[in-house]
Amino acid sequence: MELPKKFKEEMKELLGEEYPVYLATYDQPVRQGLRFNSRKLTKEKWEAMDPFGSQPVPWTKNGYFVEKEKGEEKGAGPSGHPYYYAGLYYIQEPSAMTPASRLPVEPGDRVLDLCAAPGGKATELGCRLSGKGFLVANDISNSRAKALLKNLEMTGLANYYVTSEDPEKLCEKFPEYFHKILIDAPCSGEGMFHKEPQMARYWEEKPPAYYAQIQKRLILQGADMLRPGGMLLYSTCTFSKKENEEVIAYLLKERPDMETVEPEPYEGFSKGFPLEGEAEEMNGRLQKCIRLFPHKISGEGHFAALIRKKGEAAEERPAKEKSISLPLPVQDFLKMTSMDFSRGFFKMEGERVYFLPEGGAMPRLRYLRTGLYLGEAKKNRFEPSQALAMALSPETFDSCINLSSEDIRTVKYLKGETIETGDIPTARETGWQLVCVEGFALGWGKLNNGILKNKYYAGWRLR
Structure with missing residues (x-):
């Protein structure tokens, strides 16, 4: 492929004698990956059912390399397999799995993913909360935020908010509020040239200097929303010092209460680069950043810096919100579930x-979603949502239709077709059924005389 001349000159200066080895990676196949959903699966369970012959990504506990051809030989590739529609994994470039894996999220944290779409990192952060605390996933682009929402719903999460706001407004509303923040900043995308060659053309239109100004503004806003003692992870999929070490150095000068922390290492990671003209002390702090280069790891490349705000925040007692009294049809439906509704409250909008x-x-903002959307309370009935289905399982709903991934009815269901299920035992012979593939939820159906009326969400159907 044809790389911009100036980009090649900058990479040669950055890498020195390693440059020819780096350049040779453009002749190698692009590595694909997936990250299994730790909310629904253990590592052992995934490896027992993995249909793609995946190999572990060594620097990420739930990441796997996928050979596209092998997956397609065995049937549908990763993006078309029923397991994908069950939210069992997220398709993600292997080095892009690094940022979320290095931010030490703990159950109960308030977490912000500031530039979250399409959701590769947000879904992982949400899973690691284990149902406690919550995630605010934001993207300034409303259209991209809609894709983000879908991916969070597919993952089966309940404790999240999706916003589409300018980070400046979030900064006004959430001063020193979050325990953990991820900023996977918009960047010139140098690490994507191999995978998406058209990015090289955009690089010439908007080079690193263009994005560096945006990144500096974002990282200061992130720092101001971080609680004392909290952790922020800044990342990009680019190689330029302007968008990486220079942004971190700018933060450390502008916010003296911030300090770099060395993330969990991996033998293929490189340290951050020193900056010419900076003091030895500053360059020592920058060395705690990590870089992933495609000639050292099996991925396209990434940069990550883990940063802590000094001090400790005072303990607080969160306000207790009051639940509303739900309409009787909603109450009756929820009695069919054993989902834990103790950590939160119910709300209705129409x-x-x-x-x-x-x-x-939570403050007044432009929300695409506030928590788990349960469904619509119609007159004398309740229509459960696709999001609720994805948050349930055969263990938490009282009547299920469980299909094999190889059953032709699974594909028919995902296409929105009515299916016959008379040969499948169910706890109830009529009414709402949670349709599953090998024990994992896909969506809803309504059963009557062995015929399942398809209630799979039309916007998600298999084409």
């Missing part, structure tokens, strides 16, 4: 019913 995570009262 006919739409939500379950929101516990925590402080």
Whole structure:
């Protein structure tokens, strides 16, 4: 492929004698990957059912390399397999799995993913909360935020908010509020040239200097939303010092209460580069950043810096929100589930019913989603949502239709077709059924006389 001349000159200066080895990676196949959903699966369970012959990504506990051809030989590739529609994994470039894996999220944290779409990192952060605390996943682009919402719903999470706001407004609303923040900043995308060659053309239109100004603004806003004692991870999929070490150095000068922390290492990672003209002390702090280069690891490349805000925040007592009294059809439906609704509260907007995570009262913002959307309370009936289905399992709903991934009815269901299920035992012979593939939820159906009326969400159907 044809790389911009100036880019090649900058990479040669950056890498020195390693440059020819780096350049040779453009002749190698692009590595694909997936990250299994730790909310629904253990590593052992995934490896027992993996249909793609995946190999572990050594620097990420739930990441795997996928050979596209092998997956397609065995049937549908990763993006078309029923397991994908069950939210069992997220398709993600292997080095892009690094940032979320290096931010030490703990159950109960308030977490912000500031530039979250399409959701590769947000879904992982949400899973690691284990249902406690909550995630605010934001993207300034409303269209991209809609894709983000879908991916969070497919993952089966309940404790999240999706916003589409300018980070400046979030900064005004959430001063020193979050325990953990991820900023996977918009960048010139040098690490994507191999995978998406058209990015090289965009690089010439908007080079690193263009993005560096945006990144410096974002990282200061992130720092101001971080609680004392909290951790922020800044990342890019680019190689330029302007967008990486120079941004971190700028933060450390502008916010003296921030300090770099060395993330969990891996033998293929490189240290951050020193900056010409900076003091030895500053360059020592920058060396705690990590770089992933395609000639050293099996991925396209990434940069990550883990940063801590000094001090400790005072303990707080979050306000307790009051749940509303739900309409009887909603109450009756929820009796069919054993989902834990103890950590949060119910809310209605018109006919739409939500379950929101516990925590402080949230400010007025442009939300695409507040918590788990349960469904619509129609007159004398309740229509459960696709999001609720994805948050349930055969263990948490009282009547299920469980299909094999190889059963032709699974594909028919995902296409929105009516299917016959008379040969499948169910706890109830009529009414709502949670349709599953090998024990993992796909969506809803309504059963009557062995015929399942398809209620799979039309916008997600297999084409």
